[in-house]
Amino acid sequence: MPECESETVQPEIRPVLVTDIKVDDTNVRQHDIDKDVDNLADSIEEHGLLQPVVLMGVWGEPKYSLIVGQRRFRAFQRLRERHPNDGFDRIPARFVPPKSKDYAKVLSLIENLQRVEVNYADVAAAVTHLWEKYKHDDKKVAQTLNLPVQTVRDYLRIELYAPPKLKLALRKDPSLKPDVKRAMKAAQGDQKKAEELFFQVKGMTQFEKRRLVDYGSSHPKASADAVLAEAKKPKVQETIVLALDDHLRGALSKAQAALAMDWVDIANTALHEWLAGKGFLKQ
Amino acid sequence: MQSAARKQSSDEADRALALVVANTRMAERPGAKRPHSLTRIAEAIKSAVAGYGTEREVAGRVGISTEMLRRFLSVENLHSEVKPLVTARQIDSLNMVLYMASMPKPDQPAVAEAIIGGRLSGTEVRALAPLRNRFPKADIRKLIDRVANSRDRTVYAVVFPLTNSRQLRAVADGLKQASGDGLVSVRSMGGQRYKAVFTRHGLRNLRSAARKQKLSFRNYVKRVTGSNSDGE
Numbered sequence: 111m112p113e114c115e116s117e118t119v120q121p122e123i124r125p126v127l128v129t130d131i132k133v134d135d136t137n138v139r140q141h142d143i144d145k146d147v148d149n150l151a152d153s154i155e156e157h158g159l160l161q162p163v164v165l166m167g168v169w170g171e172p173k174y175s176l177i178v179g180q181r182r183f184r185a186f187q188r189l190r191e192r193h194p195n196d197g198f199d200r201i202p203a204r205f206v207p208p209k210s211k212d213y214a215k216v217l218s219l220i221e222n223l224q225r226v227e228v229n230y231a232d233v234a235a236a237v238t239h240l241w242e243k244y245k246h247d248d249k250k251v252a253q254t255l256n257l258p259v260q261t262v263r264d265y266l267r268i269e270l271y272a273p274p275k276l277k278l279a280l281r282k283d284p285s286l287k288p289d290v291k292r293a294m295k296a297a298q299g300d301q302k303k304a305e306e307l308f309f310q311v312k313g314m315t316q317f318e319k320r321r322l323v324d325y326g327s328s329h330p331k332a333s334a335d336a337v338l339a340e341a342k343k344p345k346v347q348e349t350i351v352l353a354l355d356d357h358l359r360g361a362l363s364k365a366q367a368a369l370a371m372d373w374v375d376i377a378n379t380a381l382h383e384w385l386a387g388k389g390f391l392k393q
Numbered sequence: 394m395q396s397a398a399r400k401q402s403s404d405e406a407d408r409a410l411a412l413v414v415a416n417t418r419m420a421e422r423p424g425a426k427r428p429h430s431l432t433r434i435a436e437a438i439k440s441a442v443a444g445y446g447t448e449r450e451v452a453g454r455v456g457i458s459t460e461m462l463r464r465f466l467s468v469e470n471l472h473s474e475v476k477p478l479v480t481a482r483q484i485d486s487l488n489m490v491l492y493m494a495s496m497p498k499p500d501q502p503a504v505a506e507a508i509i510g511g512r513l514s515g516t517e518v519r520a521l522a523p524l525r526n527r528f529p530k531a532d533i534r535k536l537i538d539r540v541a542n543s544r545d546r547t548v549y550a551v552v553f554p555l556t557n558s559r560q561l562r563a564v565a566d567g568l569k570q571a572s573g574d575g576l577v578s579v580r581s582m583g584g585q586r587y588k589a590v591f592t593r594h595g596l597r598n599l600r601s602a603a604r605k606q607k608l609s610f611r612n613y614v615k616r617v618t619g620s621n622s623d624g625e
Contacts, residue, residue: 313527315543316520345545350552351596353611 123162124169125200128186134166134175134214151185151192159186162202166214169205177206177214215239216254230284231277237265264291273301276308286312292319296326296337306334311341318342352377406444409437413455417465431490432480435468470494472501483509492518496525500533511575511594512541520544548577549596551589553618560619561587567617573598589618 163179176183182201189198206214219236237251241262244250248266252259268277268290276290289311296311297304307326311319322341326332332340354362362373369376385391416427416434427434441451452462468479468490475493478484484493484505492515493504504521507513513521521540528536555564561579568589569576575595582588591599603613 315524315540317540317544321545342543344543347545347547348590349547349549351549351610353551353609353614355611356609359609 121204122169123202123204126165126174126203127172128183128190128199128201130172130174131163131165131176131183131201131203132173133180133183134177147181147184147188150181151188154182154185155189155193159202162204164206164217165203166206167208174203174205175208175214177218219255229281230287231281234265234269237262238269241266267291267294271299271301273305275305279308289319292323296322297334298327298330300330303334303337307337310338314341317344321345403444406441409440409444410451410454412437413441413451413465417455417457417461427485430480430482431465431468431485431487432476434465438462438465464491467491467494470498472498472505474502475505478505478509486515488515489518492522495522500525503533503537507537507541511573511592511597513537517541517544547593549591549593551591551599551614552582553587553589553614554585555587555618556585564618565589567619571599571602571613571617572596575599 159182161179161182163182164177165174166177167174186198186201189196192198206217215236219233237255237257240251240254241248244254248262249259251257252262255262264287268280268287272280272290272294276293280286280290289308293304293308293311296307307322311322314322318341321343322337325340326337329337329340362376365371365376366373382391412429413434416429416437429437438448438451441454442448445451445454448462449459452459455462464487468476471479471490471494475484479490484490489508493501493508496504504513504518508518517540521536524536524540525531525533555561558581564587565576565579568579568591572591572595575592575598577590577592577595579587579589599613600610603610606613606616608616
C-alpha cells in the first residue's frame, strides 16, 4: 500500500455538487476516458451509484480534486444534462486529505487495476512516475501496486527504451507486448533495428520468433536483415540411427537392468571410452 | 416410479463420474494410456454435470480443477469431420484438441489431416493458432506449411551400403514407401555407402513396419535396401 498510512480514504460518504469537482491530473486514466460512459450512465440511472468516487480535499472547501472514479463522474455529468432536476447534480463521494499527489496517483492506479483493465499507456505512465518517485526502486513500485516485479520491469523497459513507433503500436494493441519485448531484446539497444525487427516479428511463427531473439541477442552487431534471415532458417539436427546386432542389443539390455542406466547412456559411455582409449577423442 | 427414475439418473451420473476419474487423473499413473477417447470422456463429463448439477461439483468430486474439466469439453467445439477422428483415437492428445478447437471450424479438417499425417505435433498446432489470428484470411494449408517448415527439427540418418548405384532409385522408392513418406533424402557418402535421412515420423513408421514383420530394425533396413546395412 502507499507510503503515507495516515492519508487514508475517510469512511464517510458525502453528497458533493458535480460542479464543485475538477478532474485532477493525478487520475491515472488519461486514455479511453469516454469509453462506454453512456452505458455506465444508463446503468447508474437504473440501479444507482454502487461505489462512491474518491476526492482529494476537505469536505466543505471546494473545489475538490477527483482522484478515483473519473468515468462515474462523467456519467453523472451526462445524467445531469439528461435529467437536470432528478438529483444528479450531487454525486456520493469519499475524501482523502489534500496532502500528497503521489498518494492520490497510487490510489487511483490501484483502484483501477483492481476493478477494470486500464489502458496500457495509463499503467505504463503511472509505473514510470512511481519508479522515479521511489528513486528507481522497482521492487517498491511492484509492492505498492501489487504487481509482479517482472511486470513492472517490463513496463519500465518499454517506457524508457522502446522506440516511439513501438510504444504507439502497443498503445493501439497491448497484445503486441511480447513482440515488442522480443524485438527490443533481439536489437540489443539499437532502436532503429528494434523497429525493423518488430514490424517483421509480428507475422512470424513461434519458432522463428525464438530464433530471432536467440540470434539477435547473441549477435548484437548483426544487421536487422541478418537477424531476420537467421530467424527464418530452421536448424536441423541430424541423429545417426544406430541399429545394433542382436547379440549387442541383448548385452545392452542386460547392462541396462544391472546398472539401472538408460541404454543410450551406456552406449555413449562405451563409445566415449573406446574412442578416447584409441586416441580419437581428447579426454 | 419417480424415485426409481431418480435412482437410475443418479447411477448414470456415478458411472459417468467413475469414467471421468479413470481418464483424467493420469498423473497418478505415469506412462499409462487413457482408457477412453476424448469424445467419450467429454460425453461422460456432460452426463456427470447433468447428474451433479455443476461443472464445479463434478471437478471437485473428480479431484481436478474446473479449468481442466473444461479442457476436456473442448472436443465439443470440433468440426463434425474431426470429431470421428478423435473418437477413433487417431487424434488422442488433449493439447492438440484444445488448440485445434480454438481455431475456426472450417480450418479444423486441414489441421486434423496434418496431425494424422505427422506434419504437425502438439507444439506446432499450438504455434498455428496465434498465426491464424494474425492472418485470418490466409489459406490454412499455407499456414500449416509455414509452421511445419519453420520449426527446428531433428532428422534421423540410416547408413547403408549399395553396390549397384543404378538401384538407388528403386531403393529410395522402397524407403519412401516403408517410412510413409517420411523420407527426407538419400545421399551418397562416397564409395558404396549411402545415407537415408528420415523425419521423426518416418523413423517411427520404419520401426513399426519392422516390428510388424517381426524383424529387427537392422534386418528390416537390410531387406528394404536389398543390401547389407552396416547397422548405422
